[in-house]
Amino acid sequence: MPEKPDTAVALTHRALGIRESDPERARELLGVALALDEEYEPAWRWLAELVDDAGARLFCLDRAYAIKAEPATARARRALGRVTPRPPAEVADLIEPERPAADSGAGAGRTTRRRWIWPVAGAAVVAMCVLLGAVAGFGSTRVEPVYVALVAGMSGDNALASSHMERAVRMHLDSVNAAGGIVGHPVELLVYDDESRADKAVAIAKDIVRDNKVLYVVGHGTSDTALAAAPIYQQAKIPAITPSASSARITDGSGWYFRSMFGNRTQSDFLSVYASRVLGSTTAAVVYDEDEDGRSAHETFRESFGAFGRVTADLPIAAEPGRTAASVDAAVEALRTHSPTAPIVLALKEKTGLAVIDGLRSAGVTAPVLGTSALSSIAFHDSLLRAEADRKRPGSLTANLFMGTPMAQDSLSGPAQIWADAYEHRYGERPLWQAATARQAVKVGLHAMEIGGLGFDGLHRAEDRQRVRDALASLKDRKNAFPALLGPLYFNANGSAQMAVSMVTSDGVRFVSAPVQFTIYEPPSGDALKDGLAKGSVIAVAGRYLSRRQVVGTGINLNEIRDLDTTTGTYFVDFFVWLKYSGDDVAADVQFVNAVKPDLKLGEPLRNVTENGHTYRLYRVADRFKGSLEFRDFPFDRQRLTVLLQNRTQTADQVSYVTDKEILDQDPSEYLRSGADADADINRIPNWIASSVHFFRQTVGSSDALGDGKATGTATGIYYSQYAGEIEIQRDVLPFLIKNLLPLVLLVCVAYLTLFFRASDSGAPVSMGVTAILSTAVLLNNVTSQLPSVSYIVALEWGYYAFILLAAMCVLVAMLRKRFASTKRDAAERALSRAARIGYPAFLLAVVAVFVVAYG
Structure with missing residues (x-):
């Protein structure tokens, strides 16, 4: 039997076999495994378990998380706290060595150069500012853009759906380019109108091949046009993703055509x-x-x-x-x-x-x-x-x-709801489902470009397209799925997205989710499948398994929010909640996963009505909840206070909570009115303003086996359906600034006065400047004392730090002016004094302008 070569996988298995008896040797084997394949995530995770040093452990966890963002890895990283990562000895050879220091050129010329240090430093500062401005204003034109094509029937019978596709794609690319593009390259969209005609689609596909610009195609919009263009893209090896063409013949056996929705x-x-x-x-x-x-x-x-x-x-x-x-x-x-x-x-x-x-x-x-x-x-x-x-x-x-x-408007997840609201705000109408699937198509393609190691130039165009195609094909199961707008996006062997079909029915005003839904069932084991088929909870159809899902129309009517404690992240919420469903009452067995009391439940219903198999239950809940508050923009921060409802025992495959039609019928501004007092609003938090309320569903869980040794295939883990009410609040900033910044304004004026002392009187300006720095530190501590311990710098701190820097410069200017005066360099002293008096308010205005632009 031939000897098997050592691979990263094999070496990792060997390391695991001896990790208890010989941990040192196990670490060495893991180091060799990573030398063979630095991107093998399990080896990094096991090396993190075996190293003794906390910094080395964090280094390994950071590498593992960069390869695969697993929740368990994230939790392990957070548990280490403020540890400085350092590479363990077993992988030291994988880290780039430091570069040699440049020769300082010490010698006889040092004394001569010293007299030029201040003019050179000033010139360097000016040059840096000019360089930064040039980079900000013109840097993007020097980088070769990445081209993506959108092909759809922009005119003809499908013009409306196609226009929604283009809007969604442009909207996403605008945000991508604003964030710096893909690996520093701006993304440009090339839009083609195939008029939903097969002959036109063929001509456009040939044009795309001949131009040799695009890395992938989003389109075509119909099955006839996509089927006509598919052989051309396949021959030219250009990946394509259709957002709306559903024929199986488009993707079957292609390898280069994918579909961002079900077929x-x-x-x-x-x-x-x-x-x-x-x-x-x-x-x-x-x-x-x-x-x-x-x-x-x-x-x-x-x-x-x-x-x-x-x-x-x-x-x-x-x-x-x-x-x-x-x-x-x-x-x-x-x-x-x-x-x-x-x-x-x-x-x-x-x-x-x-x-x-x-x-x-x-x-x-x-x-x-x-x-x-x-x-x-x-x-x-x-x-x-x-x-x-x-x-x-x-x-x-x-x-x-x-x-x-593919998209029921009343059962959008949190990110999908935010996107749909942003789309409506930008374009004045709700997005069609084709907009969502087009966004998924362009986003997953950009994701493939980011992870594919592309060259991003004409010389590597063919290799780049191959890498994009391979990255898309690697999304082959739920564990490797891309977190898309409508749920985890992954493709079957024929390139079609594996996603459930939502059934909607009309309530006379809009399409809403039907009371009974089905979802794709991926059995965790053969025994579970047999049991489900025997009970009838699992249905076999054409080689696929579906399970029944109970849909619960859910509504929340807020009465008040109060008692926000920013240091603990807790708040009090009083609200009505109702559930509408058909079938078993297990749908009403819910808990609040973010309640301060871990056992908080709905309690006894205020109303409980069952007619013709349909049940309506109304409850009132009033208690404290907790959330993760974000203070990076303090005091201009906006906080989201949530109430999260989840079934205690039923998974997302068994029950799904969606927004009730009574909520959909309301104007969103009405969400801010109290359900218990129509003349009052919900906000009872001093110095905060409730700006909006959102209601949405979401799915949470883990793809891990969770200790089930019999779990097989891709269907390990467990997922739950949650329903969220989210209140967005923002600080009443003006009173806050008046109260907390007035002392700082006085210190700013005092520091400015130091620039008008005589050069020989340096003692007073220096003393005043140092006092201003110390006083600012005390003020800053008082202002931020209401915040919890955070590891990042909040917005207000940047303002205080800017003034501390300014006060320190005033001290330095006073000392330099005295030095110039004592050495009879009067011209230099006058020039420095004049520049400081002009530069001080200019610096202040620049800081204020930055805050106005960022938060105005």
Whole structure:
């Protein structure tokens, strides 16, 4: 049997085998493993466990965390506190040696140069300022930009969705470039309009290949255009990520095409299970467009639904404008006698979908309608409402609809909710789901560029594209997922995102999450899978496993917030909370994970109503909560005070808390009004202003096995659904500044007076300057005494430090003026005095301007 070569993995296993008996030898083996593969994170983590020195341990943990940001590693780093990291001896050879010191050139010329030290220093300061200005103003033009292409139907039937894609991509790139770009390179977006036409898509793809600029493509928007362009990108080895084209044929076997949302196979699996297990039907009809999106959705639904029943009608809608209306009429006529309980599945574009739904309801067909993601947007629901208003038939078109979507507006996570609010603030409307998936596409591509070790120049263009493609392909399971807007983003073997399909239904105003949802089930073990299938909690469909998820409509109405203690990070919140759900009452078994009392629960409900299987429960909670406060911008800081609700026993796969429609119907400004007193606001914290309130869901947990030795595959760990109410408050800054900065202003004036003393009277200015420095230190300590012990410098401290520096310069100027006067260098003394008197207020104005720009 041939001898296996030593690898980082093998050496680490050997080290683990002897770590108890021979820890020194184990450390040596780990050092050799890291010499072979410096990016092997487990070796760094185990070396951190085996070293004796705290600084060496922190050094190893820092390296491990830089490779893989695991929560456990982060906790271990924080536990070490303020330790200076230092490399252990076993990996000292991996650290770059110090460079030799430059020759100081000591010799006879030193005395001669000494007289030039002050002019040279002054010139150096001026040159540094000019250099910094040049770098700030012109540095970006010297760095080669990174190009990303966005290709979609900017005109034509998909223009609205495409415009949302472009907005979301530009919005993200603006923030990326403002933060310095990708590895110092600005990112430029090249937008192409393929008009949702396959021939145009081919021409654009060839143009992109010929120009040889872009590192990857975001697009195309439809399956027909993406499928037409895919062979061109694959031959040129340019990675592409479609945010909205759902046909499986785009990514199957490509290796270069990815999808930042689910494909039709996944979507059809979810729709089939919903039709079978929720709507209780063994038959279904399918109406589909005769294009790639429609045909693919039809084919995959027939395949998936075959596990539960049969498709009784296949009704295509012609793509040619002259035949579309006739085929819509034919489909409606064919379904006129359709069973009122059997769902009708629509795989149609928005315009055609509206015509079919209108025709069906006008013909008296009341059967439930299941729709693909193309019919799940805000824009499509708005078109249904307009049609109802035009026909004066409210509720006639929006009733009994169930649409699959990658983004349910009422169940956005915290980051997604913040992004959607920022998008609405910038563009004046809520983002369509295509905006979210486009943002995911561009963001994961930029992530691949950051971690891929790219050359970022024309000579390495082919290698850079290969690295981007390889980095995307490495996101292959939940453990290696990228934290995207709609949840962990990772791809299956065919390059399609592994994500659940959310089912939304209309409440007459908007699409909201349906009471029952399903999620992708990744069994932790074979026994768990067998048990789930036997109980019926796990459903097998087309080689995939889904589990039922209970959706709980959750609402919070705040009464008051008070008693904020910034030193402990605690605060008192009084609020009403209600839960709406169907099914088991385990949904109401919740706890508050950030309560000061670890056992704080909901208590007895104020109202408890169950009708037709739907339960409503209302509670009132009043207690202290805790949060992590951030003081870097003190006293201009904004704090977020949260209340976090989580089920005690059920995981995120079993129960999900989403925003109730009653909250969605409210104007966000109403969140600031007290639920117990409509004439009062919620804020009872002196010297603070409550500026906004947000409600959102989030998922927390760990991908670790958590001690389960039987856990296998990628589905280890446990995750919980949380619901958060977040109150943003900001200091009432003006009274704070008047109270705390007035003594500093007086010291500023006193220090300035020292510049007007005679040069020979240096004793008084020096004494006054030193006194100003000491007094400022005392004032600073008094001002920051209300803060907890923080390891960073807050904004106000920078202002005090700036004045301490200014006072020290005043002392230095006084001493230099006396030196010049005593040596009869009157001209130099006058020039220094004049420069100091002008420079002092100029420096002050510069400091004030920096604060105004940063916090104004």
